[in-house]
Amino acid sequence: xxxxxxxxxxxxxxxxxxxxxxxxxxxxxxxxxxxxxxxxxxxxxxxxxxxxxxxxxxxxxxxxxxxxxxxxxxxxxxxxxxxxxxxxxxxxxxxxxxxxxxxxxxxxxxxxxxxxxxxxxxxxxxxxxxxxxxxxxxxxxxxxxxxxxxxxxxxxxxxxxxxxxxxxxxxxxxxxxxxxxxxxxxxxxxxxxxxxxxxxxxxxxxxxxxxxxxxxxxxxxxxxxxxxxxxxxxxxxxxxxxxxxxxxxxxxxxxxxxxxxxxxxxxxxxxxxxxxxxxxxxxxxxxxxxxxxxxxxxxxxxxxxxxxxxxxxxxxxxxxxxxxxxxxxxxxxxxxxxxxxxxxxxxxxxxxxxxxxxxxxxxxxxxxxxxxxxxxxxxxxxxxxxxxxxxxxxxxxxxxxxxxxxxxxxxxxxxxxxxxxxxxxxxxxxxxxxxxxxxxxxxxxxxxxxxxxxxxxxxxxxxxxxxxxxxxxxxxxx
Amino acid sequence: xxxxxxxxxxxxxxxxxxxxxxxxxxxxxxxxxxxxxxxxxxxxxxxxxxxxxxxxxxxxxxxxxxxxxxxxxxxxxxxxxxxxxxxxxxxxxxxxxxxxxxxxxxxxxxxxxxxxxxxxxxxxxxxxxxxxxxxxxxxxxxxxxxxxxxxxxxxxxxxxxxxxxxxxxxxxxxxxxxxxxxxxxxxxxxxxxxxxxxxxxxxxxxxxxxxxxxxxxxxxxxxxxxxxxxxxxxxxxxxxxxxxxxxxxxxxxxxxxxxxxxxxxxxxxxxxxxxxxxxxxxxxxxxxxxxxxxxxxxxxxxxxxxxxxxxxxxxxxxxxxxxxxxxxxxxxxxxxxxxxxxxxxxxxxxxxxxxxxxxxxxxxxxxxxxxxxxxxxxxxxxxxxxxxxxxxxxxxxxxxxxxxxxxxxxxxxxxxxxxxxxxxxxxxxxxxxxxxxxxxxxxxxxxxxxxxxxxxxxxxxxxxxxxxxxxxxxxxxx
Numbered sequence: 001x002x003x004x005x006x007x008x009x010x011x012x013x014x015x016x017x018x019x020x021x022x023x024x025x026x027x028x029x030x031x032x033x034x035x036x037x038x039x040x041x042x043x044x045x046x047x048x049x050x051x052x053x054x055x056x057x058x059x060x061x062x063x064x065x066x067x068x069x070x071x072x073x074x075x076x077x078x079x080x081x082x083x084x085x086x087x088x089x090x091x092x093x094x095x096x097x098x099x100x101x102x103x104x105x106x107x108x109x110x111x112x113x114x115x116x117x118x119x120x121x122x123x124x125x126x127x128x129x130x131x132x133x134x135x136x137x138x139x140x141x142x143x144x145x146x147x148x149x150x151x152x153x154x155x156x157x158x159x160x161x162x163x164x165x166x167x168x169x170x171x172x173x174x175x176x177x178x179x180x181x182x183x184x185x186x187x188x189x190x191x192x193x194x195x196x197x198x199x200x201x202x203x204x205x206x207x208x209x210x211x212x213x214x215x216x217x218x219x220x221x222x223x224x225x226x227x228x229x230x231x232x233x234x235x236x237x238x239x240x241x242x243x244x245x246x247x248x249x250x251x252x253x254x255x256x257x258x259x260x261x262x263x264x265x266x267x268x269x270x271x272x273x274x275x276x277x278x279x280x281x282x283x284x285x286x287x288x289x290x291x292x293x294x295x296x297x298x299x300x301x302x303x304x305x306x307x308x309x310x311x312x313x314x315x316x317x318x319x320x321x322x323x324x325x326x327x328x329x330x331x332x333x334x335x336x337x338x339x340x341x342x343x344x345x346x347x348x349x350x351x352x353x354x355x356x357x358x359x360x361x362x363x364x365x366x367x368x369x370x371x372x373x374x375x376x377x378x379x380x381x382x383x384x385x386x387x388x389x390x391x392x393x394x395x396x397x398x399x400x401x402x403x404x405x406x407x408x409x410x411x412x413x414x415x416x417x418x419x420x421x422x423x424x425x426x427x428x429x430x431x432x433x434x435x436x437x438x439x440x441x442x443x444x445x446x447x448x449x450x451x452x453x454x455x456x457x458x459x460x461x462x463x464x465x466x467x468x469x470x471x472x473x474x475x476x477x478x
Numbered sequence: 479x480x481x482x483x484x485x486x487x488x489x490x491x492x493x494x495x496x497x498x499x500x501x502x503x504x505x506x507x508x509x510x511x512x513x514x515x516x517x518x519x520x521x522x523x524x525x526x527x528x529x530x531x532x533x534x535x536x537x538x539x540x541x542x543x544x545x546x547x548x549x550x551x552x553x554x555x556x557x558x559x560x561x562x563x564x565x566x567x568x569x570x571x572x573x574x575x576x577x578x579x580x581x582x583x584x585x586x587x588x589x590x591x592x593x594x595x596x597x598x599x600x601x602x603x604x605x606x607x608x609x610x611x612x613x614x615x616x617x618x619x620x621x622x623x624x625x626x627x628x629x630x631x632x633x634x635x636x637x638x639x640x641x642x643x644x645x646x647x648x649x650x651x652x653x654x655x656x657x658x659x660x661x662x663x664x665x666x667x668x669x670x671x672x673x674x675x676x677x678x679x680x681x682x683x684x685x686x687x688x689x690x691x692x693x694x695x696x697x698x699x700x701x702x703x704x705x706x707x708x709x710x711x712x713x714x715x716x717x718x719x720x721x722x723x724x725x726x727x728x729x730x731x732x733x734x735x736x737x738x739x740x741x742x743x744x745x746x747x748x749x750x751x752x753x754x755x756x757x758x759x760x761x762x763x764x765x766x767x768x769x770x771x772x773x774x775x776x777x778x779x780x781x782x783x784x785x786x787x788x789x790x791x792x793x794x795x796x797x798x799x800x801x802x803x804x805x806x807x808x809x810x811x812x813x814x815x816x817x818x819x820x821x822x823x824x825x826x827x828x829x830x831x832x833x834x835x836x837x838x839x840x841x842x843x844x845x846x847x848x849x850x851x852x853x854x855x856x857x858x859x860x861x862x863x864x865x866x867x868x869x870x871x872x873x874x875x876x877x878x879x880x881x882x883x884x885x886x887x888x889x890x891x892x893x894x895x896x897x898x899x900x901x902x903x904x905x906x907x908x909x910x911x912x913x914x915x916x917x918x919x920x921x922x923x924x925x926x927x928x929x930x931x932x933x934x935x936x937x938x939x940x941x942x943x944x945x946x947x948x949x950x951x952x953x954x955x956x
Contacts, residue, residue: 030546031553031595032583038544040611047542064525066516066740068508068632069547069585069616070569075509088576091548093585095570096631097620105510107547107571107585117509133518137616138547142575153574154546262544 006340009275013219018148020269024278024341027148034143034153038262041341042149044286045265046156050136052188052284053158053260056180062132062160067114069137070105075113078238082112085205089141091153107140112206112231112257115161116239123253125244126165130173134160149266150223150478157261163241163253167232170254174230177258178211181226189264190281190396191215191271192403193225194424194473196449201433204257208232214448214473216403217270220423222448222475225267228258266478271399272365278342279364281395282388287323289315289384290343292334294350307354311347311380318381320388339364344391345384353377365391365398407473416462416474420445424475428459428468435464439474447472484818487753491697496626498747502756502819505626512621512631516740519819520627522764523743524634528614530666530762531636531738534658540610540638545592547615548583553591557716560590563683567619569631585618590684590709590735593639594717601731603722604643608651612638627744628701628956635739641719641731645710648732652708655736656689659704667742668759668874669693669749670881671703672951674927679911682735686710692926692951694881695748698901700926700953703745706736744956749877750843756820757842759873760866765801767793767862768821770812772828785832789825789858796859798866817842822869823862831855843869843876885951894940894952898923902953906937906946913942917952926951 006023007015021027026042029035038046054064070093076083086109093105108114119131136158143153160177164170178195185191193213203210207229215225235241236252245251272279282288293308295301308324315322323343325334331348338346348360359380363371375383406423410416419425420443429435429447440446454470461468484501485493499505504520507513516524532542548571554561564587571583586592597609614636621631638655642648656673663669671691681688685707693703713719714730723729750757760766771786773779786802793800801821803812809826816824826838837858841849853861884901888894897903898921907913907925918924932948939946 028596028599030548031550031592032546032548035546035548036544037546037596040541040543043543044541046544063518063522065518065521066514066524066616066634068510068513068515069618070508070510070513070632072509090573090575091571091583092573093569094572095568095582097568097622098566104573105569114509118506118515121506138544140547144575154548156544 006275006277009218009273016273016275017266017270020273020277020340021148026265026269026278029146029148032153034146036146036148036152036154038156041286042265045268045280045284046262048284048286049189049264050158053180053184054136056184057134057158057160060176060180062134065133065135067111067118067135067137069108071108071111071114073104073106075117076106078113078116079206079235082206086110086141089143091140091142108137109139109141110257110259111135111139111159111161112235113239116235116241116255119163119253119255120239120241123163123241123243126246129163129165129243129253130169131163132160132173133162134158149262149269155262157259160256160258162256163236164255165243165245165251165253167254170232170256171230174209174211174228174256174258177256178213178226178228181213181228181258181260184260185213185215185225185264186396188281188283189268190283190392190399191225191267192396192400194449194451196451196473198227198449199431199433199436199447199472201436202447204229206231206234208234212449214475215267215271216406216423216475217267217478218273218402219270220406220421220475222424222473222477223263223267223270224448224477225264226258226260229256231255231257272395273342274367276367277340279395280342280344282344282392285321285342285344287343288321288388289323289345289347290338291322291324291347291349292331292338293324293326294331294348300351303354304349304351307349307377311349311359311377314381315384318385320381320384335362339367345387361387363387363391365394410462413462417443420474420476424448424473425462426451426471426473427462428470429472430461430464430466431469432464432466435461439463444476445474446477448475448477449473484753484755487696487751494751494753495744495748498751498755498818499626504743504747504756507624507626510631512624514624514626514630514632516634519764520743523746523758523762524740526762526764527667527742528636531658531662532614534662535612535636535638538654538658540612543611543613545589545596545613545615547586549586549589549592551582551584553595554584556591556594557684557713560684564588564619567621569618569620586615587617587619588735588737589613589617589637589639590713591717594713594719594733597641597719597731597733598717601641601719601721604724607641607643607721607731608647609641610638611640612636627740627747633740635737638734638736640734641714642733643721643723643729643731645732648710648734649708652687652689652706652734652736655734656691656704656706659691659706659736659738662738663691663693663703664874666759666761667746668761668870668877669703669745670874670878672927672929674929674951676705676927677909677911677914677925677950679914680925682707684709684712686712690927692953693745693749694884694901694953695745695956696751696880697748698884698899698953700902700951700955701741701745701748702926702955703742704736704738707734709733709735750873751820752845754845755818757873758820758822760822760870763799763820763822765821766799766866767801767823767825768816769800769802769825769827770809770816771802771804772809772826778829781832782827782829785827785855789827789837789855792859793862796863798859798862813840817845823865839865841865841869843872888940891940895921898952898954902926902951903940904929904949904951905940906948907950908939908942908944909947910942913939917941921952922954923952924955926953926955
């Protein structure tokens with residue numbers, strides 16, 4: 001509940017984040033170290049994220065499936081870089097049905113290997129291609145420093161796994177899904193993102209190329225918010241995924257994978273939230289509108305609740321996700337509670353509003369007088385739909401302005417270090433792993449991605465001064 | 479693919495079932511023993527089952543959440559009968575992040591214990607009750623004799639977990655959810671079910687009472703298709719789930735759980751399928767209608783495909799799930815393939831149909847001439863909606879007639895044994911565990927449930943002749 005004041009976002013961003021997650025009933029700590037329980041309010045947001053993504057996946061020709069969580073240990077060893085990358089993070093089942101297993105089973109950290117094994121069996125001919133499958137599940141990567149939604153031993157996500165007849169098709173798929181993520185982030189979550197390629201040291205274990213969308217959180221730090229990987233023929237060769245082409249020749253497939261996880265819930269909290277709590281982007285909000293009835297006695301209650309029920313029915317009819325708060329609590333308590341939980345729009349209805357056939361409105365994104373207004377009850381659903389659109393746009397604009405104000409193009413390494421304290425630096429970089437490692441050591445900033453949009457003029461590396469391969473976004477990351 | 483003939487359903491039901499599951503691309507074996515891959519076509523059916531149930535859960539006030547898959551071993555030991563029931567089936571993680579764990583983690587076989595631990599923490603007052611949470615996830619029960627969908631080491635399901643202030647409320651919830659399952663089974667899946675209480679020896683480990691819906695498969699055997707459990711205060715006491723009542727007294731809660739799993743996919747296959755393959759109930763079918771274009775040359779193709787595209791658009795507009803099969807295969811091949819996959823309605827469009835502004839129709843549930851007809855293209859969507867309703871009803875009626883014809887009321891134990899060979903026996907039973915065990919030993923039949931509808935006359939046990947407590951449904955079960 002919201003009786004206690006939240007920690008200040010400006011003063012202690014990490015504490016503010018933890019307090020919101022717990023007090024808004026988004027999530028809780030699981031009993032096994034590193035694990036998370038996503039509570040109903042947090043899960044409702046995740047379900048809306050799932051629906052928005054799933055619609056886009058199906059519109060681009062993908063289908064869902066269910067794969068086992070257990071992967072025989074030797075599968076992981078088939079792709080050398082993959083096993084190196086994931087070995088330190090594995091949870092391993094060694095006992096089943098009371099007996100020691102002959103071969104231990106890994107709880108999937110990601111499913112490329114078990115998918116590779118199945119695709120090798122299923123794909124025979126070019127007629128079977130492309131295979132475009134997505135999985136909604138949870139995966140386990142051993143992790144003891146829990147940060148709810150951002151870093152947990154088990155997290156929920158989707159993982160797309162596709163196989164293609166040509167490199168070009170697989171490359172196009174990788175880009176297509178990165179664009180799906182960017183479209184989702186910007187148009188559903190109101191979270192502006194940079195799209196680009198990961199550096200060699202930041203890419204996925206086993207990928208030829210990894211791409212990501214990167215968002216700036218309210219403290220200027222980066223959150224990798226979705227990734228898309230091009231595997232070339234690495235997994236196809238490791239698992240022998242082959243097809244007979246039109247000329248009757250055996251060919252290895254070209255594969256990709258792409259994922260977005262419950263981390264994104266963290267992004268929504270950290271991009272939009274303020275000192276009063278969460279601010280949910282209307283398109284994903286579990287409740288888009290909350291109605292708080294206000295009355296002092298039974299006679300008032302009756303007339304107010306009659307209006308509330310009528311308005312609720314009208315909003316439901318218009319497909320607005322509306323919540324009526326009829327708890328036995330004061331209006332003030334309810335206002336604070338729903339502000340903390342980030343409901344985009346509040347409707348207050350008291351006896352005066354009933355008499356005037358109007359309602360009082362409060363926008364969550366504009367606390368104080370600026371966000372307050374009155375509206376006639378007639379046509380309220382249409383008014384709500386317009387206001388929700390306005391709030392959605394306003395959240396995006398604010399996040400974009402913040403990100404742009406905190407993304408700079410420093411002239412030298414001293415300016416670069418100052419820029420990193422505030423946000424992102426978009427800087428020329430030599431492309432060398434050693435140089436990247438030194439920057440990280442000195443500033444805690446990593447290359448987030450190498451944006452697709454590159455300047456036409458050449459430049460020199462912000463750190464070492466050697467000729468640059470282009471510009472990269474540097475930032476401290478979650 | 480469907481080139482090969484399926485095994486005969488009458489001659490070898492088990493082989494017929496396995497062949498359908500594999501050839502219709504419903505599922506495949508996973509690499510770890512006992513595990514299953516649900517392929518996209520099977521998953522699409524599961525998604526429709528999920529949607530139909532989820533809508534009902536939400537309409538009855540439930541919300542979804544996400545709980546961790548890992549449960550500390552000592553949690554299971556808190557409820558004595560629970561750990562006894564599940565111990566032999568556990569998969570245990572003993573290594574995490576490369577190190578031996580101090581306490582092993584169980585991969586959830588069901589979540590009562592981890593839910594109990596969370597509810598104890600979350601519930602403080604009567605104002606917090608009831609808690610009505612559902613989880614969509616997968617669980618693991620060690621199992622080496624794989625039968626796809628029916629018996630696998632990992633399966634997908636939903637598990638509802640509720641906590642209440644009184645025994646009456648918890649009992650009512652248990653019944654409510656059993657009724658939700660029965661409504662779903664009969665009205666969405668066209669699978670008639672018996673509702674009743676499980677015997678003491680068949681009930682859930684840790685429950686005071688278990689209830690189930692029981693369906694008859696095409697071979698006369700029973701499939702427990704959904705269960706609902708009343709725990710009294712067992713888990714509340716084991717996990718100390720307490721609330722402060724209105725009189726400021728600490729009280730233990732009363733809890734329930736209820737689940738329905740991917741086993742239900744097996745029920746749909748075994749209740750409706752025939753020698754040509756699957757028959758999907760229209761309300762859950764991934765594709766409700768398939769359109770097969772028929773043409774001999776490019777000119778015919780152009781005019782046929784124009785009509786196909788127009789009709790497809792009209793059906794989509796009417797929310798019919800329609801698939802156009804434009805593969806480079808013969809119409810005959812396509813007919814067999816979609817019959818095997820059980821699409822309820824087929825539309826054929828050839829040059830003559832284009833000329834006549836009509837289409838040829840074929841009902842999957844009535845193979846041969848009886849299911850064939852023609853319909854005008856005008857108003858086709860409305861025609862389809864009506865025919866899909868007819869097919870849905872016809873599948874239910876057929877399954878009900880079959881079940882009733884194979885459920886008998888034997889006069890003596892010899893007749894009982896004969897009845898069990900065919901299907902269910904609805905027989906007086908003394909209620910004793912020993913008697914039930916002997917019947918099982920002698921006939922392989924178990925008590926499926928004790929139906930709520932009971933005769934008013936007393937009777938004697940079909941096996942031992944002692945006074946009966948009422949009638950039970952006996953049957954051999956999957």
